[in-house]
Amino acid sequence: MKKLIDLKSFSLGLWKENPVFYLMLGLCPLLAVSASLKDALGMGAAFIFVLTGANITVSIIRRWVPAHIRIPVFIIVIATFVTIVDYSMAAFLPPLHRSLGVYLPLMVVNCIILGRAEAFASKNNIVNSALDGLGMGLGFTLAILAIAVLRELPGQGTVFGIRVLGKSYTPFLIMIMPPGAFLVIGFLIALKNSMGRRKNKC
Amino acid sequence: MSKKEIITGIIVLLIISMTSGCLLSWVYGATKPRIDEQKKIEAARINREIFPEGAKFSDTITENGMTYVEVYSADGGLAGRVFDVTSAGYGGPVAVKIGIDGELRIKGVRILSHTETPGLGSKISDIGFLDQFKDKFGNTLCLKKDSAEGTVDAITGATISSRAVADGIKKLQEKLSRAEK
């Protein structure tokens, strides 16, 4: 049995079991909205909210949900949080909502969120589930920001829309187009492999 | 699976779905007015950018297949109209807002949405490119490379996207001048 409050559930998601680089999960939004840092940050924030919210809720209701219907229940819980984010963002941050587009509602089938609900929140107490959600969410956000920096900086010469490379810099446009996303993540995973941990599964 | 298990399953699912439905309808009710308002503010901001001297803007009017708002000046007279036009770009439709005054002069152009190539075609949203269309008529609205009379510089590496915007503006102006005659 785990401790009542286990800080490890928070820190694991950040690097050691980073949902993206370690588990190879939730790739779609990671590649699709990483062309600019602003979009990536928005996606990361939405992701942390949904993951933490879903984890807490699943942890609260875990005792009353019979095992055979747990997956539909988890899906409803996640869909609820995703819709909340979707509408709040449309109301308060319309430009961000427009640029995230269909990838925002698609969080509902993101394997990280359903995976954490099933693998962690349905077996742990509320505090640890919340910490796990925060940690995994932050891990995802860090990953998407890392990819976004590597795409926006060479691709447009900017960071968060602010020009850092001089005017004479010719942008390497391929980086902000779809192929750039695949190349960056390929090289990042190779980098992580070279740092010693070779564990890939989907 | 026993009967009891099925019934508890149905009850739990029902409770969860109802809670979720109620919560979402509350969220929807709370955010809907703001979403609509934001859309209006955004539209009004673009209209004001195109027509800085406009004092009052009408609601959206659809007529003869054209969508526009009427712009009134401070003394209440009709100063011009702002049209919504869709043009075929390189990567898909380009939605353009075009302001035209009473003498069919282009007052200003803004891009609402597009799916052009990032970094190349996406530069059609740059104010520097769009301001080239101001106060122009007929063939001068063409790209320099398309017509001898053309005065518009295309964006480097994005001729098709630039042409899409220019064509959209020119077609609208031609349609309006035909309608006046």
Added chain:
Amino acid sequence: MLNEANLGLIFLSAFLVNNILLIRFLGLCSFIGISTNLKSSVGMGAAVVFVTVMACSISWAVYRYLLLPFRLEYLRTAAFILTIASFVQFEEIIIRKKVPAMYKAFGIYLPLITTNCAILASAFLGIDYKLSFIQNLVFALGISAGYCLIIVLFASIRERIDSAPIPVNFRGVPIAFILTGLMSLALMGFKGLFKL
């Protein structure tokens, strides 16, 4: 706009120009996971075509005749994912009972499909583009055919890659992504193929 284009253009746009895997980045988890083997890629591709077309038609009808009349658009996300999930379950049972040969061919991929974002995305996009029923059907067919084409092509490449000398750290997933990037680059050439 897409809903004013003819059916051929809708199909080509979904099939190649905005390819679901390489341009829209959807359905990648199953793509990277399954494309290691040509045979299972063909099975998965066929299963995706079948489920996407059926699920999109059903969710289109759910949206048009259930959500819209009652002004419940905000339940779209929840309704679609549940529709797809229950459809997949239902279908699995039917196929296993009635067409065992088909079940043998791609039955094991059916449960995986529920969380394949390509299918949910097709359902969302069809609604976002305001397509009619027939247009939506063709659109779904185009999207899933695009998925099928790319996963089969890619699996054939990956089978060859296994015997190629690749730096240790790039073996497996990294080289798969880099190859996907190159394929995506090739597909970018279709952008601007026709005007919508």
